[in-house]
Amino acid sequence: MATPMQGLPAGGSVPPGGPPNPSMPPQHPNQPQAGHSSQGQTSTTEVKFDNVAKVKALVWSLKDALSNLVRVAATNIYHTAAVDNGVRANTSDESTPPRLDKALEDFFSICNQIELSLRTIQECALQLRDSHQYLPVPVVATKPDPSNPQDGTLSYSQYINTIRAQVSFAKAVQDVLNEGARRINQPE
Numbered sequence: 001m002a003t004p005m006q007g008l009p010a011g012g013s014v015p016p017g018g019p020p021n022p023s024m025p026p027q028h029p030n031q032p033q034a035g036h037s038s039q040g041q042t043s044t045t046e047v048k049f050d051n052v053a054k055v056k057a058l059v060w061s062l063k064d065a066l067s068n069l070v071r072v073a074a075t076n077i078y079h080t081a082a083v084d085n086g087v088r089a090n091t092s093d094e095s096t097p098p099r100l101d102k103a104l105e106d107f108f109s110i111c112n113q114i115e116l117s118l119r120t121i122q123e124c125a126l127q128l129r130d131s132h133q134y135l136p137v138p139v140v141a142t143k144p145d146p147s148n149p150q151d152g153t154l155s156y157s158q159y160i161n162t163i164r165a166q167v168s169f170a171k172a173v174q175d176v177l178n179e180g181a182r183r184i185n186q187p188e
Helices: 051-085 098-135 156-183
Strands: none
Touching: 051 098
């Protein structure tokens, strides 16, 4: 009888760097490619790992977990069917099939990590949009030369003053709303 996952490597999953390509060596997401070095970078093994890169890396893990989940489910179905049909006696010397709940837990754990990263990406995008909407002028982090005013930018001290004004305005609005709510709730 044919195994449920023919054509895959012995582990039953795709390698973490992606599907094998005979013309190229396998690549892993956390390893830099040989021959590509950037000047000014102190460590070549250090990789910037932002949320988008996390999602991209987790997709391969999700594919592996899904493949493993299907393999475990097929093994359990095959084993249960064999026991039910009397083909195989349920003895202690036979190996028991892998547990489906652990494979499901691994799969859902990776799904939760991807969901968390996607929510973080969404929150960052919303924060960036709000930042551009309410403070469309770019901020210069370095101290500018006073004799050379830059067009359309804020110095850091101007940025801090703008933020302070926005925070005080938000507090004033909150105080007005709290006062209005208190007056509505007071008995006449």
